[in-house]
Amino acid sequence: MVSIKNLHFSYRRSKVFSGLSLQLEPGFVYGLLGKNGTGKSTLLRVIAGLLFPDQGEIRVAGQVPAKRKPSFLQEVFMVPEEFYLPDVPLDFLLRYQASFYPGFSREQFDRYIREFEIPSGNTLQNLSYGQKKKVLISFGLAANTSLLLLDEPTNGLDIMSKSQFRKVMAGALNEKKCIIISTHQVKDLENLIDRITIIDEGAILFDQPIEQVARRLAFRISYDNAEIAAALYSEQSLKGSAIVSNNPAGEESKIDLELLYKAIVHNRPGIQSAFNA
Amino acid sequence: MNEIFSFTRWFRLVRKHGAGHGRKYLLGLLAVTGIILIWFLFLVLMQGYQPLSWPVQVGTYFVVLFMVGCLFGSSLFSDLASRPRGINYLALPASQLEKTLCALLYGVVLFFITYTLVFYLADVIMVKVANSVTYARWLKNHMPDEVYRPQQVVNVFTDMLEDRHDRPNPNVMALLFFFSIQAAYILGSVYFSRFSFIKTTVSLLVLSLFIILFLAKLLGAFMPDGHFLDGLNQYSVSTSGSEEQVILLPDWVNTVFWAFVRYAMAPLLWLTTYYRVREKEI
Numbered sequence: 001m002v003s004i005k006n007l008h009f010s011y012r013r014s015k016v017f018s019g020l021s022l023q024l025e026p027g028f029v030y031g032l033l034g035k036n037g038t039g040k041s042t043l044l045r046v047i048a049g050l051l052f053p054d055q056g057e058i059r060v061a062g063q064v065p066a067k068r069k070p071s072f073l074q075e076v077f078m079v080p081e082e083f084y085l086p087d088v089p090l091d092f093l094l095r096y097q098a099s100f101y102p103g104f105s106r107e108q109f110d111r112y113i114r115e116f117e118i119p120s121g122n123t124l125q126n127l128s129y130g131q132k133k134k135v136l137i138s139f140g141l142a143a144n145t146s147l148l149l150l151d152e153p154t155n156g157l158d159i160m161s162k163s164q165f166r167k168v169m170a171g172a173l174n175e176k177k178c179i180i181i182s183t184h185q186v187k188d189l190e191n192l193i194d195r196i197t198i199i200d201e202g203a204i205l206f207d208q209p210i211e212q213v214a215r216r217l218a219f220r221i222s223y224d225n226a227e228i229a230a231a232l233y234s235e236q237s238l239k240g241s242a243i244v245s246n247n248p249a250g251e252e253s254k255i256d257l258e259l260l261y262k263a264i265v266h267n268r269p270g271i272q273s274a275f276n277a
Numbered sequence: 278m279n280e281i282f283s284f285t286r287w288f289r290l291v292r293k294h295g296a297g298h299g300r301k302y303l304l305g306l307l308a309v310t311g312i313i314l315i316w317f318l319f320l321v322l323m324q325g326y327q328p329l330s331w332p333v334q335v336g337t338y339f340v341v342l343f344m345v346g347c348l349f350g351s352s353l354f355s356d357l358a359s360r361p362r363g364i365n366y367l368a369l370p371a372s373q374l375e376k377t378l379c380a381l382l383y384g385v386v387l388f389f390i391t392y393t394l395v396f397y398l399a400d401v402i403m404v405k406v407a408n409s410v411t412y413a414r415w416l417k418n419h420m421p422d423e424v425y426r427p428q429q430v431v432n433v434f435t436d437m438l439e440d441r442h443d444r445p446n447p448n449v450m451a452l453l454f455f456f457s458i459q460a461a462y463i464l465g466s467v468y469f470s471r472f473s474f475i476k477t478t479v480s481l482l483v484l485s486l487f488i489i490l491f492l493a494k495l496l497g498a499f500m501p502d503g504h505f506l507d508g509l510n511q512y513s514v515s516t517s518g519s520e521e522q523v524i525l526l527p528d529w530v531n532t533v534f535w536a537f538v539r540y541a542m543a544p545l546l547w548l549t550t551y552y553r554v555r556e557k558e559i
Contacts (some may be wrong), residue, residue, distance in 0.1 A: 050367055051558045068555075069280040074370035084361035086297050096293040100286075100370040 001026045001061060001147060001178040002047055008055035009039075009046060016042050017202040019056075026146065027175040031193035032182040033261055038199045040182040041081060044149045047180070048078045061146055074101055077140040081152040085132050087125040090118075093139060103144030112138035115168050116161070129156045137165070141172045150181045154188040166192050186257040196257070198264055206264045208275060210255060216274045218247040219256040232270040233263030246274050280372060287375045294379055302383075309345055310395045313337065317403035321410050329400075329407045329428050338396050338433040339451050346388060346455060350462035351474040353384040354554065358470040363559035373555040381547060384463060385456065397430070404430050445539075453539045460546035467553045509534050 002024035009017040016039040024030055034040050045051045046058060049065030049072065058065060063072040086092070090113075098104040113120065116134040124132060133156055140148055154162050169192055173179060181189060196213065198206040208216075222228050223240040231243035244263040247253060264271050316337060320328040356362040366376070408427045415425045436446045458481075465477030503514040510526035 045364075045559070048364075048368060050364060052556075068367065068373065070283075070286060070370045070372050070375075071278050071280060073368060076368070078364065078368055080361060080364050082361045084359070084365045088297060092296060096289070096296050097369075099289055 002180075003059045004047075004056070005058075006056040007046065007053050007058060009042060009051065009053050015202060017053075020199075020203060022197065022204060022207070024178055024180065026178045027173070028194040029169070029173055029179045029181065029192055031186075031189045031196045031257075032180055032199065033186055033189075033196060033257075034182075034184065034199040034205075035265075036184060039202055040184075040199055041151050043199065044078065044080075044151050044180065044182055047147070048076055048149055049073070050078075075146045076149065077101070077143045077145040077147070078149040079133070079136050079140050079151065079153055081155060083133065083136055085124045085136060087123055089123050090120060090135065093124075093135070097139075098143070101143040101145065105142050105144060108144070109138055109142035112141055112168055116164055130158060130161055133157065134161065134164075137168070141168065144177075146176060146178065148177065148179045150179065152183050152185075153181060154183065154185055162188055186261050190255070190257050196260070198261065200265070205268060206271065212275065213260065214252045214255055215250050216247055217255075217260070217271070218245050218251075218253045219243075219259055220245075220253070232274065233259070233267050235259070235262065244271070282372060282374050282378075286371050287378065290369075290371050290375055290379045291382060294383060298383070305349070306391055306395050309341065309392065310399050313341060313396060313399040314403060317399065317407070321403065321407045325414060326411070327426075327428060328411070329404055331431050334400060334404075334431045335433050335448065338393075338400075339448075339455070341396070342389075342392060343455055343458065345392065346459045347462040347477075348474055349388055350384055350459040351466045351477055353380050353463050354466040354550075355473070357467060357554070357557055357559065358473070360559055363557075367557065367559060374551060377547070377551040377554055380463070385459065385547075396433075401430055404428055445535075450539065453543070457538075457542035457546065460543040460550070464546050464550045464553065467550055467557065 002022065004020060004022040007017045007020040007022075009015075020043075032040050032043065042051060046053055047060060047065060049060075049068045052066040060072065061075055063069060065072060065076075094106060094109065098106070098109075113135070116131075116138060118127070118131055118134055118138070124135065127135065133153070137150070137153060140150070154165055157165060166188070169179070169181075181193065183189060193210060195209045196206065197204060217232070220243060221237065221240045222231070222234075222243045227245070228234045228241045228243055231241075231245045234241045234243040242256070242259055244256075244259055260271075317329060320333060356366040369376075371379075412425060412427070415423070419425065434446070434448050434452065436448060461481060462474065462477050465480065466473045469476040500512065501514045503512055505511065506513050506523065508531040510528060510531040512524040512526075514522040514524065516522055
C-alpha cells in the first residue's frame with residue numbers, strides 16, 4: 001500500500017528525513033508515534049502528496065503521490081491536525097464533496113455521525129472544534145479510501161469522544177484499507193493499532209507489530225529491586241515501579257504504549273535486543 | 278479514468294465552488310453595485326451638466342473593473358495561503374487543470390460577465406435618474422435657444438472616435454490589458470501566501486521599473502541617439518543635419534510584439550498559474 005524507500009526531505013533550513021524507509025500494508029492500523037517536531041505530520045503530508053520528497057522513492061497504491069492524480073486523491077483521505085471545514089450545512093458536504101469519492105457511503109456516514117453524537121441540521125460553523133473533527137473523521141471513514149491518514153485525531157476530543165473514536169475506528173478497518181494514525185498521545189491508540197512505528201530525528205526508531213511487542217516484552221508493576229534493576233526500562237510510580245522487561249516465556253502481556261514509548265526513547269538498544277533474540 | 282481533465286469532475290468542482298462561495302460572491306456583487314450607484318449619484322448631485330458623460334461611464338467601468346477584478350484575482354487562490362484550507366483544496370480528488378480552470382471560470386469569465394451586467398444595471402438606472410435631474414434643472418434654468426440633450430447609456434467597448442478605424446480600439450485594448458494585469462494578480466495569489474494584492478502590486482511596479490530601466494540602458498548601449506516613431510519597427514536617428522534618418526524593421530516585428538502583448542500575456546500567466554498550483558506544497 002505505502003512503500004517508502006530512502007526518503008530525504010527537508011524544509012528550507014532543517015532536515016527532517018534522511019534516508020527513511022517504510023513499508024505499510026493494507027488491512028492494518030499503524031500507529032506513528034514520536035515527539036513533537038520529529039516529522040510525523042510531515043511524513044503524512046508526503047504520503048498524501050502535499051509535500052514532495054527531495055530524494056528517494058515513495059509509492060502509494062502504486063502511484064507517485066506528488067503527481068496528485070485524481071485516481072490517487074480519491075483513494076487517500078487525510079484528517080489533518082489543523083483542518084478546515086467550510087461554513088455550510090452538513091448536507092452540503094454530502095451533496096458536493098462526497099461525490100468526489102466513488103466509495104463514499106451515506107449510510108456509513110450517518111452511522112458514524114450517530115455514534116459520535118453529532119447534532120444534525122446544524123451548519124458546520126455552529127459545531128464545536130471537537131464535533132467538527134468528528135464530522136471530518138466520519139467523512140474520511142465513509143469515503144472508504146484505501147488509505148486513511150489521521151494526524152493527531154484525538155487532539156481536542158473530550159474523554160467520551162476519545163472512547164467513541166476508538167470504538168468507531170475499531171469497526172472501520174477492512175482488509176483493503178490501511179489506516180495510519182499519527183499521535184503523541186500514545187494512550188489514545190491502545191487496543192487500536194496493529195503496528196507501532198516510532199519516529200525520532202527523521203529516522204525510524206522502532207517498528208514492530210503489536211502482537212510481537214506483546215510476546216517479546218512484559219509490562220508490569222514491580223516491587224522487586226532485583227527485577228527493577230534488570231528491567232529494560234523502569235520508572236517510579238505511586239504503586240511500586242512500572243517496568244518493561246524481556247518476556248522469555250513469550251506469554252502475551254498487556255502493552256502499556258506510553259511505557260513502551262519511553263523505554264524506546266531511553267533504552268533503544270535494550271528494547272531492540274529483545275526483538276533480535 | 279482521465280487524469281488530466283474530465284468534464285464530469287470539472288462540473289462537480291464548479292458546482293461545489295459555486296455552492297461554497299455563492300453567498301460571498303453575491304454579497305461582493307451587491308457591494309460593487311452599491312459603490313457604482315453611490316459614485317454616479319454623487320456625480321449627478323455635484324455636476325450640473327452632463328454628469329454621466331461618455332468618459333465618465335467608460336472611465337468608471339474600467340477603473341472599477343481593474344480595481345475589483347485585480348482584488349478578486351488576488352484572492353482566487355487564497356486557500357493555498359493557510360495550511361488547513363490548502364490541504365482541503367489540494368487533496369480534493371480533481372486534477373490541477375480542473376482546479377485551475379474552475380478558478381479561472383469564476384475569477385475571469387463569470388466575474389467579467391456578472392461585473393458588466395451589474396455595471397449596466399447601475400448605469401441604466403443612474404442615466405435615467407441623471408436625465409430626470411438634469412431635465413428638471415434645464416426646465417428651471419435653460420436659455421431660450423438651448424436644446425436639452427439627454428444622456429445615453431454608452432457601449433463601453435466602442436471607441437469614442439468611431440472614425441479612427443486605422444488604430445486599435447483603445448477600450449478593447451484596455452480590456453485585454455485588464456485580463457493580463459488580472460492574470461498577474463491571480464498568479465500572485467498562488468505565489469504570495471500573505472498580502473498577495475499588495476505584494477503583487479509592488480512586484481508589478483518593480484518589474485515595470487526594471488523593464489523601463491533595462492530597455493533604456495540596453496537600447497542606449499547599442500542604438501544610435503534617437504527615438505521610436507510609430508511602433509517598434511521605425512526608429513528615427515538624431516542627426517545634426519536637416520536630413521532625417523529612419524531605421525525600418527519589417528512590419529511583422531511590430532505585429533508580433535503587439536499581438537503578444539494583447540493576446541498572449543494573459544494566457545501565458547494563466548498557464549504559469551496552473552504549473553505553480555501543480556507544484557504547490559503545503
